[in-house]
Amino acid sequence: MYLLSIESSCDETAAAVVRAEDGRLTVLSDVVASQVDTHRLFGGVVPEIASRAHAEVISSVTYRALSESGVRLSDVDAVAVTDHPGLIGALLVGVNFAKSLAYSHGIPLVAVDHIKGHIAAAYYDKEPPKPPFLSFVVSGGHTAIYHVRDYTDVLLIGGTRDDAMGEAFDKVGRLLGLPYPAGAGFDALATEGFFAAVGQPVPEGADGEHPATVSAARRFPKTEAAKELALPTPALPQGTLDFSFSGPKTAAVNLLHRYEQVGKRPDRALFAAAYTHTVTEAAAKKLSEAMDRYPGLPLVLAGGVAANSHLRAALSSLSRERGVRLVIPPRSLCGDNGAMIAAQGYYEFLAGHRAEADLNASALD
Numbered sequence: 001m002y003l004l005s006i007e008s009s010c011d012e013t014a015a016a017v018v019r020a021e022d023g024r025l026t027v028l029s030d031v032v033a034s035q036v037d038t039h040r041l042f043g044g045v046v047p048e049i050a051s052r053a054h055a056e057v058i059s060s061v062t063y064r065a066l067s068e069s070g071v072r073l074s075d076v077d078a079v080a081v082t083d084h085p086g087l088i089g090a091l092l093v094g095v096n097f098a099k100s101l102a103y104s105h106g107i108p109l110v111a112v113d114h115i116k117g118h119i120a121a122a123y124y125d126k127e128p129p130k131p132p133f134l135s136f137v138v139s140g141g142h143t144a145i146y147h148v149r150d151y152t153d154v155l156l157i158g159g160t161r162d163d164a165m166g167e168a169f170d171k172v173g174r175l176l177g178l179p180y181p182a183g184a185g186f187d188a189l190a191t192e193g194f195f196a197a198v199g200q201p202v203p204e205g206a207d208g209e210h211p212a213t214v215s216a217a218r219r220f221p222k223t224e225a226a227k228e229l230a231l232p233t234p235a236l237p238q239g240t241l242d243f244s245f246s247g248p249k250t251a252a253v254n255l256l257h258r259y260e261q262v263g264k265r266p267d268r269a270l271f272a273a274a275y276t277h278t279v280t281e282a283a284a285k286k287l288s289e290a291m292d293r294y295p296g297l298p299l300v301l302a303g304g305v306a307a308n309s310h311l312r313a314a315l316s317s318l319s320r321e322r323g324v325r326l327v328i329p330p331r332s333l334c335g336d337n338g339a340m341i342a343a344q345g346y347y348e349f350l351a352g353h354r355a356e357a358d359l360n361a362s363a364l365d
């Protein structure tokens with residue numbers, strides 16, 4: 001069967017065509033129109049501008065996905081669309097477009113939860129994980145651990161009580177002068193910082209997953225820089241799988257102010273390393289506790305922040321120590337995209353879930 005998917009929950013308008021054959025999913029096209037350049041001017045996503053930009057390109061993005069895939073609309077067996085959570089105005093553009101397309105062509109419509117979509121990006125792996133498994137979903141707006149009991153049965157077992165991890169990087173990144181979204185720039189700066197702290201040059205092309213960076217990051221807590229720039233650990237006490245990232249964010253703001261008051265600035269790279277260390281350690285600690293509660297289950301890392309090479313490295317070593325399998329989608333499938341919505345749409349379709357003409361969008365989880 002062929003699925004056409006539409007995603008417009010935040011600042012990317014995306015559409016994909018996916019073939020499902022004998023339970024295997026293949027991406028035939030995956031078109032993403034990012035509004036990031038527009039929102040960068042404001043230092044974050046402006047909801048009204050996002051809705052308008054989706055409305056402008058949704059039709060061309062969808063028809064491009066169809067033409068790139070070589071699949072005709074009349075051969076599409078299901079239209080999958082993100083209906084929640086996200087920015088309400090942005091979601092409504094995708095939901096209404098998908099509804100019109102599906103009903104005018106007599107194609108079944110399937111509603112997809114954006115978070116389940118992020119998790120479903122893992123189903124494109126060479127060896128797709130099969131539920132049950134654990135998933136850590138980290139994006140600009142979400143940070144949560146899920147127990148994926150079945151393809152369409154996903155239970156929240158821990159979530160952030162305040163900021164999402166992506167937000168924690170984006171906001172502190174802004175203070176360091178990094179353009180929005182700061183995630184990727186922060187990632188590279190932290191790599192530089194880990195090497196600077198241990199007094200080594202950065203090997204060519206090294207990111208957080210490079211063995212030399214992993215080793216530098218491991219030695220980082222014992223360095224002078226780590227002592228000077230120490231931030232409070234945001235890990236909540238044992239017993240909850242919830243996170244809290246507002247503490248280190250506020251501590252980072254205060255630390256920068258203290259430096260400013262004496263006319264100084266901390267080294268940006270060292271500071272990025274210290275912040276990344278604190279935040280990734282806290283995430284790894286809660287995932288370690290989740291692994292204690294659900295022994296042996298594989299772990300799927302998903303969402304835009306899954307692109308963070310230091311987080312990937314920390315969770316790789318944690319999974320290795322625990323002897324559990326870790327699945328991380330390729331970077332192109334970590335940020336918002338249509339292929340992930342089609343993958344989840346496929347399993348919703350198999351479960352018999354259909355949306356009707358009264359389908360509405362919802363901002364809430």
Ligand code: KG4
Nearest residue numbers: 139140141166181183304305307308335336
């Ligand atoms: O999943 P996503 O594309 O959108 C949401 O649903 O929020 O995630 C966007 C987030 C942004 O906060 C961005 O800074 C972050 O993903 N991000 C990263 C990296 N690449 C993107 N954060 C840390 N390190 C990265 N390499």
Ligand code: ZN
Nearest residue numbers: 139304335336
């Ligand atoms: Zn997302």
